[in-house]
Amino acid sequence: MSLTFEFASPAPVPVAAPDRVTLFVDVILPLPLPKLYTYRVPYELNDNVVIGGRVIVQFGAKRTLSCIVAAVHETPPKEYQAKYILEFIDDAPVVTQPQLKLFRWISEYYLCTLGEVINAALPAALKLSSESRIQLHPAYLTDGSPYPLDDKEQRIVDNLRTEGGKALTFTEVGDVLGVASFHKVIKSLMQKDIIFLFEQLADKYTPKVVKKVRLAEHFVTMAAVEQLFDTLASKPKQIDVLLKYLQRVPVHHNEHLNNQGLEKAALTSSPHLSPSAVNTLIKNGILEQFDQIVSRFPLDENPLAQMPFQLNEAQTTARDEVMTLFNQKNIVLLHGVTGSGKTEIYIDLIRQALDGGGQVLYLLPEIALTAQIVTRLLRVFGSRLGVYHSKFSDNERVEVWNGVLSGRFQVVVGVRSAVFLPFDSLALLIVDEEHESSYKQYDPAPRYNAREVALMIGNFQGAKVLLGSATPAVETFYMARQGRYGLVSLTKRFGEAGMPEIELIDT
Template sequence: MRYAEVSVNSPIARRRTFSYTIPDNLAVEVGQAVWVPFGEKTLQGIVLELSSQPAVAETREIIDVIGPEPVLSPPYVPLARWISEHYLSPLFEAVALMLPPGFERKANTIISTTQRVQDVASLTEVQRQVLALVLAQGRVDQRKLEKTLGKKKAPTIVSQLVRQGLLSRSYELGPVRVKPKAELYISLVNRHTESPMLTAKQAILFEFMREQPSPVPWAQAREKTGVTRAAAEALVRKGLVAFQQIEVKREPISFTDISVSSPLRLTTAQELALKSIADAINAGKPAVFLLHGVTGSGKTEVYMQSLAEAVRSARRGIVLVPEIALTPQTIERFASRFPHRVAVLHSQLSLGEQFDEWHRIRSGEFDVVIGPRSAIFAPQSELGLIIIDEEHEWTYKQQDKSPHYHTRDVAIKLAELTGAVVVLGSATPDVATYYKALQGDYKLLELPERVVPSAGAPMPQVEVVDMREELKAGNRSLFSRSLAQAVNEAVAGGGQVILFLNRRGGATFVQCRRCGFVLRCRHCDVALTQHINENILTCHQCNYKMPVPQVCPRCSSRHIKFLGIGTQKLEQEVGYTFPRARRLRWDSDVTGRRSSHEEILGRFCNREAEILIGTQMVAKGLDIPTVTLVGVVSAGTGLHLPDFRAGERTFQLLSQVAGRAGRGELGGKVILQTFSPEHYCIQAAAGHDYAAFYEKEITYRRQLHNPPFTRLALLVYAHTNEVRCQRETERMKDWLVAETEARGISDISIIGPAPAYLHRLRGRYRWQLVLRGSGLSVFLSSVPFPQGWVMDIDPVSLI
């Protein structure tokens, strides 16, 4: 007998596989998708291992395979296991990261009547209501009952009626979510056929088809000829043309407007970096490089020439960017160097586009795959090079759902499994990354000088403005005198301006000036943000919305004040202060449509505006030579948050946004407005001095025993009852302390319990524990966490 260890798509499967017998008539391979029985249901599963002995005494048979080929290639099976074990996620959730888009299908619960007849008088009103609904329709999807009765109540009532024999439950798989796209084509049957007797319309279509070298889409033929389907069907009956369904690819990239580019001449530093990377690629052994280059130092050119070296070695690459907003500009650069050999994967593509791109990548059609963090799981065969641009960005960590993986660590593990080379690029590397490079764990490559607009070009001049002095001088504007003057000079001189503020919306909170009441979200422990254009208040955590009140809800006073500023308010103030300057805003409130990022960037690059106002989207990766001034409206916004990485993140953000200036012949200037001008992060960013920042930061990390000198795990418990939430966290703290003592573990310390920074989120109170030490994944893997706990190994933030 043959047996398979299968990861099953069920929440109760957790981090384990299940043993199944392989029927003699099925050919099953590792990585193959299968249908398996699981309880009363038929569920999807992925085969992770084949064996001659099962892990349990009694096994059930695999029902069938889903498709003839494995959906996971060999390296991704151990990668999925590693993600599950390291980040303590359910195994199938780790596997699902690597599956084709639209693959997962849930089992729907179908409720049907039975033949049993019973006096319904003994039933409750709700039970009679459910029974009557099912009797009327014969069979009902349980989700329909849940909409009527609620998600908790409906299953309870159904279970009661099932136990009484009045209803039965069965399970059906949901519909296939996405399929290959087929389009109707028309073709000529015989090109050498003489023109027969035809009507005028038939003759037009027949002559058109004789001019076509290959089948054409019927929609195109109809548009070109004006012929109806009836005329075409007449030609089909005469054996002159034929219709056929042809599979077509949904292509998210249009290469028509992208000009082919040639490799640029490299500086000495770039050549040294490229040689090191190329040697590692040709050696075929895993290696990790940190490419530390100042903004504008030509890191992208090193990336592209490294990829060209990988392609010459019959290998392929993956290029990761931190934001979907950066993808269009990155695609254009790489597509110009690798025409028609670049794929893109990200969540703003339609499901059909993602499906087609994934399958074309797996078939080996592309040399390069570009995308945000999820693109690391693209099925790129013969993987030789993984590039993570702006490797310091926190968006490479998946925080909103399990698994809470970090792309950098996943990429390094994937490189170990495939023999690929990893290049981590940044002007402001993560402190832990730079520490590992100095320790020799990674190979450090330096690009210390700018190459734009020419080799050795100076970094932009940075001026720090103390906003406390501005207030003393009577200036209560959002703009310091220095910034206002610089904006006017830049616009008058034909330059463009980027104004950066890392808060969206209008006012960041609304307060009654009589009683002090602040309007807060009903579901979260945060103040509501005013959005000027819609005239509403919005919670930026759960998206709760309410109209702007005319009077205070507590004291009925009309003295309501809008305080704080976001990008909408900044845009309004720019209009008042610089009325002749055209302006654009780039934040998540104006980029809901798929092409919004490209449109806003294109308009600014085409000089349709002099001033671009934005959040962190404008801070990363933009290369616009006409930008001569960058103004940071509030440089210390996140500096004093209760997180040990607050200073690091502030320094990185300021350094990155400052790097957008001075990339053209006109040079550039940066103005940082702040109430904390003496802070070491502000001073280091103003001096473009990463070394000074690093020395200060690593000293504090060592003193306080924070990463990279230890590992962290963030444990958060959430519940609708605040008292129960606190008690469960205290209970878990006691259990963990007792467990460390029982095992004789001395290097794990526990901080907390304490309320989370966002104490109430989406209606649930949150308390947290922070574990500090080594071997945290192994230690926590055996802990019986009840429902409601979320574990984040190696968190990028503690708030």
């Protein structure tokens, strides 16, 4: 007789539910406040928290602001009940850890708040508030957009169109959509170049627009051009205009060149051509006139537009001395007389830094940053060069900011505010005309000196700093003479140019 025993299966041990973690973030508000404020993260958004990213919070009874996440922790504030974060704007940091370290140093050294530093550092288009305004981008009004729009985006665009170009505040955008969380919709429209953002009416983006002309599409082929010349045989002034256009825009070699056209001023300002003949051709439909938004600097589209140049003997010697001193010191003063060719030495050093995989910041005083020097640098570095200048709109400055973050711009030439850009692997900083007073910010706070900030960035990131001047600041020259900085001198002008004669006259 066999016995069969049935053993009961052991009861499953209940799995403990994971502890619900409540996160808090300390944020830097773009306001002159003496401390950071703590906000609570909605549980379902715990995975979205990014240090250095922007979030939307309520500050006060009605005001909403974008701010930067400085820290994430699980400790609630003791003095007040933490409000919830309203919305996360960014999936990745727009402010890097090296920047946050630099901003803290600036606030301590120049006796201001972190909020004042953030307010000065971030382009206005990265700072959103309930009083921010949006407007349709001029490029969208003329060319449209290749990107599809969802329902919310289309409602905003339709509302901006019906308002006849009037801007909408963020509060009004919320009313149009009937929701409180709409900032990602704004961000999406900005990324599609459909709208631009500004803080005050005075900051409204006014793009640089040039009037251009091109041949009407049905006159582009060779047969049509020949027939056109036969038709205009009795109108020599109009033929002269057409010949000039075809000389500058050779559509007979490539018909697609006609799409770019030619600046109208190239025809109307010529002493050998008649402006009325140009206008007659436009009126008769032979030439088409159109507007084109252009950059305020002639940015080159070639990825690597190398321009060969050769350093002379004095420049080569100075370059080698700088490199030797960089092995011993982090800061070197290049004391070169006006016209000695310091810029060529800078370019050679920038090339070497880029070849080593580093980033480069080239600072210039406001008055020295001209289209001429930008064009010169573009011929060497092509689209790797970014320009950060007060003549650019807020949206253009954001493009440079994001270009540095993504690695698109490895070299940036800019004025004093360029020290705030999100570099994280700088190899070289160049401060040209380091004695200039325009490197000093006087008002509002932070009242910083970009030269001193550049020295601290070099210290934080392990980068070399080259100070250049024909007339160094007293304190800089003293540090070089004392051996704290390296010192390299260029005493002769480039080429055969001589120094001016100086005579002291006792009056």
